[in-house]
Amino acid sequence: MGEFKKIQTRRYANTIEGKNCIVTGANSGIGYATAEGLASRGATVFMVCRNKERGEAAASEIQSATGNKNVFLEVCDISSIGDIKSFASRFSSKDVPVHVLVNNAGVLENNRxxxxxxxxxxxxxxxxxxxAMTELMLPLLEKAAPDARVxxxxxxxxxxxPLMEDLQFSDNKFVGVEQYARNKRVQVALTEKWADMYKDxxxxFYSMHPGWAETPGVAKSMPGFSKSLSGKLRTSEEGADxxxxxxxxxxExxxxxxxxxDRAEAPKHLPFAATMGSHTAIDSxxxxxxxxSRL
Structure with a gap:
């Protein structure tokens, strides 16, 4: 898949001026680059961050860099269903359409x-x-239809x-990298299911692979990998492209x-891989x- 390949980020043909975008995990890495990229094209951006201080600093930096003052911090810990429900309740009271929801927040923990x-x-x-974030934002996404997307x-x-029903990796010794891969497979399969469920x-609904980017998250969770490929990994901006x-x-x-x-549809399975039939488990x-999530 050429995931270590550096890419030349190109200009975008369209703008997103005046549209409302939510980006989770937006204070650093790909989330920050995404929020900045959307803000620079005129979007109103709501940065969902766990840490208030880091979030405020990131929002201020993006406002200064882009000249767009419509960049706002929303404090929410995506690891907490209670926090997500509180955020959704607060945000829904704004009664604004959500044109774009970017589910970027992610973590790779090496220990359980x-x-x-x-x-x-x-x-x-x-x-x-x-x-939970996607399901709870759906009413506001519908307000932006037919232009809304996740x-x-x-x-x-x-x-x-492959897609596995043991979502919390309880069947044997915990391996962080393998759990992360399992989690990302679920995201891809969920995207398929959402596209079918909510097609009307x-x-x-779209998922994407940013390539391996030199982000704070990669440096923290895979320090050896990050150090060995220093200078060869993509920038956060390339990952967000x-x-x-x-x-x-x-x-359309x-x-x-x-x-x-890299701006093109990619296969969801490698040739002859055992993952191909596993997506049938997504319904359960x-x-x-x-x-x-008690939704």
């Missing part, structure tokens, strides 16, 4: 950590948090993992439920996620 709500941390952020930042790591609501492209493209040019890499997984 349990959240205060009793969930394995990687699952809580990457899967349950992404699921872009979920997945990973090429998902090529190594005027909301597009396809996210912004998906936000700007006319929906995009494939519902599609998985994208989505049912379990709804029960877990």
């Amino acid at each position: 950590l349990i959240t205060s709500e009793g969930y394995e941390m990687s699952f809580a952020v990457n899967v349950l948090g992404t699921y 872009v979920t930042v997945a990973s090429g790591g998902m090529y190594t993992a 609501k005027g909301v597009g 396809t996210v912004i492209w998906l936000a700007l493209q006319p929906k 040019k995009l494939v519902p439920g599609g998985f994208y890499f 997984i989505a049912h379990n996620l709804r029960n877990s």
